[in-house]
Amino acid sequence: MERAKVNQGIDLSAYEDVWVLGEQREGKIQPVTIELMGEGRKLADQLQKKLAVVIPGYKIESEVEKLLHYGADIVYYMSHPLLSSFSTDGYTSAFVQLIQKKKPEIVLVGATSIGRDIGPRIAARLGTGLTADCTKLEIDAEDGKILQTRPAFGGNLMATIVCPKNRPQMSTVRPGVMEKAIHQETAAGTMETFIPDLSENDIRAKLVEIIKEEKKQVNLTDARIIVSGGRGLKSAEGFHLIQELADVLGAEVGSSRACVEAGWIDASHQVGQTGTTVRPDIYIACGISGAIQHLAGMNESKYIVAINKDPEAPIFGICDYGIVGDLNDVIPAMIAKLTQKEVSI
The missing domain is CATH 3.40.50.1220 (TPP-binding domain)
Incomplete structure (x- = not known):
């Protein structure tokens, strides 16, 4: 698919709500999703908008429903057999289809191996910008745009970036930077299932085998x-x-x-x-x-x-x-x- 043209004079008022593009591995929601939901909730409250989280997968409904206990107003479950395991083409296409249909104003992506793979591809297909490795996100009190702050020049200064003419406004955030959303006993919000238009021919790289490293895994992100x-x-x-x-x-x-x-x-x-x-x-x-x-x-x-x-x-x-x-x-x-x-x- 070709990159979309940027700066097309789009109607900015047609875009609303804050989205988190979540991750699952082997049917389990990844911690970075809960972290982004915590930050997304703050942004959504400031804008008086809804917070939505999107999870791709297949036959993991019970796992996806758990996200309703972390403050999401809407959970979009993108269900398809070709989304059971990660693929660059499959995930990118599915996310783009849903974003084009629902038109979120802000999209947050984890700066993980998956997020760094698909984030720029999604932005390119939508014809919008992407600020990578953000350490701070806040809403401009004057015009409601998201102010995306990230280190520059080897961390020697901080740059704040805005996306004034295109939507959605997209940011990737490193795992461990934001505080996790708080688990709530009572589930709130609703869950919607979206079935993307995908076929085997859409996915050029196929997952053949998962080989797990035998050495002890280092889990710095969740360490107390x-x-x-x-x-x-x-x-x-x-x-x-x-x-x-x-x-x-x-x-x-x-x-x-x-x-x-x-x-x-x-x-x-x-x-x-x-x-x-x-x-x-x-x-x-x-x-x-x-x-x-x-x-x-x-x-x-x-x-x-x-x-x-x-x-x-x-x-x-x-x-x-x-x-x-x-x-x-x-x-x-x-x-x-x-x-x-x-x-x-």
């Missing part, structure tokens, strides 16, 4: 506690100490970009602008100086604990609790205290 290591660890062996503290706390292990680039730890552990954005209850930064790119990925944590030998390290400017000292002394003392052992430094 994260213990992260930085350049101050000096070597890959330093992560043994980080892992030990994480095990005691029931935490996940994170890392700065420098450690990943040095080959000390796998990239799946990276926190920051070019890694995973997180907001745990407790974030313990060990030997991390606090480069702005790293801070952008964890500064929404509820409590930040910093351990660093340099009292002038930027990390101490944002932490809730700071410990100036050698992490090789501090972490063993923390572990000993947590396991009720004798502390001796």
